[in-house]
Amino acid sequence: MVTARLTAGERWQELASDLFVPLQVTGDGPAPRVRVDYESAADVSYSRVRSTRGEVVRAEELIDSVDSEVALFSLQLRGSGHVAQQGRTTVVRPAEGVLYLADAPYRLTFPSEVDILVVRVPTPALGLSMDRLRQAVAVPLHTSRAGTLGLLARVVGSSLAGRGLLSSPAETARVSAELLREVLAHHSGAPSRSRSPAALRADVRARILRSVADPGLRVSTLADAAGVSERTVHAAFAEVGSSPAAEIRRTRLERSRRLLETTSLSIVEIALACGFSDPTSYTRAFRRQWQLTPAAHRGLESSHPPPTR
Incomplete structure (x- = not known):
């Protein structure tokens, strides 16, 4: 850019x-x-x-x-x-x-x-x-x-x-x-045309971002909102080696990481704000993704504050 x-x-x-x-x-x-x-x-x-x-x-x-x-x-x-x-x-x-x-x-x-x-x-x-x-x-x-x-x-x-x-x-x-x-x-x-897989991925990702706090977010819900079948959504993400479920998980984890770095919300509050049903499942998913716990990540970030100007 x-x-x-x-x-x-x-x-x-x-x-x-x-x-x-x-x-x-x-x-x-x-x-x-x-x-x-x-x-x-x-x-x-x-x-x-x-x-x-x-x-x-x-x-x-x-x-x-x-x-x-x-x-x-x-x-x-x-x-x-x-x-x-x-x-x-x-x-x-x-x-x-x-x-x-x-x-x-x-x-x-x-x-x-x-x-x-x-x-x-x-x-x-x-x-x-x-x-x-x-x-x-x-x-x-x-x-x-x-x-x-x-x-x-x-x-x-x-x-x-x-x-x-x-x-x-x-x-x-x-x-x-x-x-x-x-x-x-x-x-x-x-006449209208069917959206390309890339446009459908963008649509689904935008909907995930808007609904990331909903623990009941499902692929079927996303497909219905986009006006296509679940199979079509799965095929669009398979084209880039991913899946809609993986996209939901990635979005939740990345949102949680930003909240850890930029807010003082507790781990429980962050887990719920990002659509996890409980802090234990959130901590487990976070550790699988980044090989450390949410609390450890927050501690690591706080020990390296941004430079002052």
């Missing part, structure tokens, strides 16, 4: 043009504050942009054939934005997404500080006609069928935060394009 922190309008315009498509950018006065986290693989990229208020313009004179077959999709995390393209102007609020295409002028206006995720995808990779894509331009899109838009946000956001639901930026890029296609197809009424 690449991270950039900028306080000069010219540098932000240069970076934005490199990451997305050639743009004109105005910031909040002479010194905009911008942070960009960025990853890419093949022709797909995804970014998190935190910025002071400003405006981004894709002017007619900046458009050429090199980057005309590009779709950009913004997911609003914080703040609101105004998107104008093809004679439509819309307000995009937190938990909403919006599509804009690089082959026509557009304007993005942010009246206050914003935090957004941006996915950049070649339009052919979306598998939808340009007519269908244009139907979705500058239209606020909410969480769609099966929470696809929310899953897209979690897939991209977790990867940029270093806790990816998928194994690599390349897999994240592929699944991001797939989920974006699903969001746009649902909006335009195009």
Whole structure:
């Protein structure tokens, strides 16, 4: 992942043009504050942009054939934005997404500080006609069928935060394009497709994270929530040499380790917070995984405090 922190309008315009498509950018006065986290693989990229208020313009004179077959999709995390393209102007609020295409002028206006995720995808990779894509331009899109838009946000956001639901930026890029296609197809009424094993793994992992404290979490529950059979879930994880049960166990243990390192909760409280039925089974599982007990791990961490600055 690449991270950039900028306080000069010219540098932000240069970076934005490199990451997305050639743009004109105005910031909040002479010194905009911008942070960009960025990853890419093949022709797909995804970014998190935190910025002071400003405006981004894709002017007619900046458009050429090199980057005309590009779709950009913004997911609003914080703040609101105004998107104008093809004679439509819309307000995009937190938990909403919006599509804009690089082959026509557009304007993005942010009246206050914003935090957004941006996915950049070649339009052919979306598998939808340009007519269908244009139907979705500058239209606020909410969480769609099966929470696809929310899953897209979690897939991209977790990867940029270093806790990816998928194994690599390349897999994240592929699944991001797939989920974006699903969001746009649902909006335009195009036929839906079955999710790939990678997208299903991301979906199941996200559901495990949300339900990790539930001691009754079962593979059947996860499969039902994802709208597939248990066999399909098992096959998706077998593809990467794992299983959904192993994924549940790993998530519980990793969550417990973070709690040991960052809180003063007791071992019993941590065991229950991570879905273990009792502290004995938790301690046994923790020792199998890391060859020491939870208490010993906490003691080891406390004996090596982080350096002071």
